[in-house]
Amino acid sequence: MIKKVVKKHDKVKELTEDLQRVQAEFENYRKRVDKEKQEFCNYAKEDIIKTLLPVVDNFRLGFKHKANDEEFRKGVELIYAEFISILNNEGLKPIDALGQKFDPYKHEALLAEKSDKEENIVLEELQTGYTLKDKVIRPSRVKVSKK
Known part of the structure; x- marks a missing residue:
């Protein structure tokens, strides 16, 4: 009788350890998937931002030339500042x-x-x-x- 109880106790202990191992593996899997998803998003952002960088360069070149209309220049500067702010918020x-x-x-x-x-x-x-x-x-x- 005691042997049966000990045997069942050992089986419960073994199953509990198996369950804990599976839970830990699942948690590691979830973390890895979250990390891969974040990296994918970052790479997607990178491609978009790379295509926008020539626009940033053209803004900078435009600022080097003196514009006659000061209001126009201020408006373009505001657009540029907003554009850069958006890119900075994305990590650029x-x-x-x-x-x-x-x-x-x-x-x-x-x-x-x-x-x-x-x-x-x-x-x-x-x-x-x-x-x-x-x-x-x-x-x-x-x-x-x-x-």
Whole structure:
């Protein structure tokens, strides 16, 4: 009789451990699926944002030219600010390049110029680079110093 009780107790213990293992595996699976779903969303955003970056560049180029109509310029600046705000809320950040040490992961050197500065310092940013959620989606195109 005691052997039967012990045997049933052992079986209950074994089944309980199996249940706990299955629950842990399911929880890990759920977390992995959530993470993969989030990564998929981030990559989808990345493609959309990459297609919008030329628009950002054109806004910047337009600001360099002096417009005659100040109200028009202010209106375009407001649109630009709103557009950038939306992109920033999605995780887009410009790469700070000017005066920084050249980093091949963040910068693309297009030109090199002799300078009295330390070698491989970014002297000029030719095109702004961007990160999305800490991932470089477009490197800054830069001019760097050389000896």
